[in-house]
Amino acid sequence: MSTSSTLQRAGIALVAGLTLATLPHAATATAADTATTATTSAAHKGSPWHGGWATSPQMPSAPFGPNWSQSGFANHTVRQVVRVTTGGAKARIELSNRYGTGPLRITGATVALTDKGASVKAGTVRHLTFGKGRSVTIPAGGSVRSDGAPFTVRALESVTVTLYLAEPTGPATFHTFSSATSYRADGDHRADRDGAAFTESGDSWYFLTGVEVAGGAPARRDGIVTFGDSITDGVGSAANADNRYPDELAERFAAAGRPRSVLNHGIAGNQVTNDWSWAGEKGVKRFSEDVLSEPNVGTVIVLEGINDIGGSGAGVPGQPTPEVSVERLIAGHRALIRQAHAKGIKVVGATLTPIKGSFYDDAQKVNEAKRDAFNAWVRTSGAYDAVVDFDRVVRDPQDPDRILPAYDSKDHIHPNDAGYRAMAAALDLDEL
Missing domain, CATH: 2.60.120 (Jelly Rolls)
Structure with a gap:
């Protein structure tokens, strides 16, 4: 897969004064092979596992x-x-x-x-x-x-x-x-x-x-977790092709001769602030169980919030969830950042991608206004260690509220394989 330097420049904006530096090597464990109940630990300190x-x-x-x-x-x-x-x-x-x-x-x-x-x-x-x-x-x-x-x-x-x-x-x-x-x-x-x-x-x-591996790459905290909803989960990508954006990111690392642990913790329909019976526990709850329990993780990329914005509307799967304000969504993201930073994990925040023409596009454009306001906060607040602007990467320049047709899986909200490749290309490998 080729990497587009243009997309990299357009899609990644580092917060001033902060970088995604690799954390120091972890020490090697003396007894890492026994079966063990999963624990909540940012890096399984001393573990050789990735x-x-x-x-x-x-x-x-x-x-x-x-x-x-x-x-x-x-x-x-x-x-x-x-x-x-x-x-x-x-x-x-x-x-x-x-x-x-x-x-x-x-x-x-x-x-x-x-x-x-x-x-x-x-x-x-x-x-x-x-x-x-x-x-x-x-x-x-x-x-x-x-x-x-x-x-x-x-x-x-x-x-x-x-x-x-x-x-x-x-x-x-x-x-x-x-x-x-x-x-x-x-x-x-x-x-x-x-x-x-x-x-x-x-x-x-x-x-x-x-599935965890050991005995390959050095035991260092350089693993990446992608955390989010259906767009992280890969809805819209081809079956059995491993074309989700985290898969494409892993391919870029491998092509550069430096394979990395890239783990996908997206759940289709998931929200930051509300539990949803068919779409998992809210992100602020499951973050510790899903992300912080992974071995040797140094960075997490967070792309989540569009279901909080749209989940209260008619026509969504299951029962609608309570309406979520932009302020409440931001508070949820700040909670995720605090959890990660408490474990020494860097956090990359992602802007929410376009929804025009999708099942979340309401006639009054309330959801679009919320998306725009949330994205403005992600870009300008400095709350995240870095920002990847997935919105700018996949949107149509002629109609910025809509996903580019070449990247659209045809439901006007989920990218196709080309869209997921573009998202992965927007992440700077050196900064990760």
């Missing part, structure tokens, strides 16, 4: 059509394909039962290099352990990391995580919108090389919330 891939868990729901979250699984094998942003010689996974109604029994799990579809590459299947045993029970509301396993994987390589769920799980903690295909089979097929048994497919992720 996040290779991540997603935010959500409560079971079906806002966009049937999925497996509400019924859960019983004597099923679930196979999920994800792409890591940085490589290593060891791997471990994170599983979440945050929204489970009872204990979750994982009978077994494997990791392998992806071949095609539900198939994996011969000779790469590794059985994972949890505290040296192959099975683990995760309490309701809890999460767990597996032991580290020898597993060589390169940056931007796809890995397949397979879970065997012999016992009924009850409703499943999941991530609604994946832009990726997951697979299900009856019975135990965790070690299968071919995908013949996986006759069912879906487009959400279940229980899996992270």
Whole structure:
């Protein structure tokens, strides 16, 4: 992917006197491979682990059509394909039962290099352990990391995580919108090389919330988390193509010969200030659980607020949420900044992208006025350590309230693959 210096100049505006300097190296841990319940820590101080891939868990729901979250699984094998942003010689996974109604029994799990579809590459299947045993029970509301396993994987390589769920799980903690295909089979097929048994497919992720790697890049706090809503989540991008803007950012780092941990914690529909049953807990609540629990993170990019502005209108999925003023939205962002700074994490604020012609474009232009006022605050307040002006990057110069047609996924709010590439190109790698 080529980088546009013009877009970089137009899209990134550093706050005077502040830069996104890489933080010092972290010390190497002496016992990093034991299964452990996830903790809230900005950098897992002393950890050699980097996040290779991540997603935010959500409560079971079906806002966009049937999925497996509400019924859960019983004597099923679930196979999920994800792409890591940085490589290593060891791997471990994170599983979440945050929204489970009872204990979750994982009978077994494997990791392998992806071949095609539900198939994996011969000779790469590794059985994972949890505290040296192959099975683990995760309490309701809890999460767990597996032991580290020898597993060589390169940056931007796809890995397949397979879970065997012999016992009924009850409703499943999941991530609604994946832009990726997951697979299900009856019975135990965790070690299968071919995908013949996986006759069912879906487009959400279940229980899996992270893949971490070690033994590759030095253990330093240079990881990046992208935090936000559907535009961070990648709605509008092509399925199974890894073209979300965080994916494109990871590709730019890899092309420059310096792969980095770039983790996507976007949730479609998510708000900063309001919980929404189908779109996750409000950002000010989930930020500590999703962002600050990731290992060796030094920077977070925040792009969120358009659902706060538009979520109170008619025609939105689920029940409308309470109206949010610009002042309340700004207060929410200041709360996110405080949480990050308390853990030594730099924060990049992003302007909200155009909505003209979309389902959030009201006749009275109240939402547009709020978006403009919020963007003015992001650009001028100095509250963030740096600002990326995604609004200016993707808007139509002839009609600045509208997304450029070449970047429009056709719903007039979510970018397409080209739009997400432009957003990633607007971020200055040296400053990150």
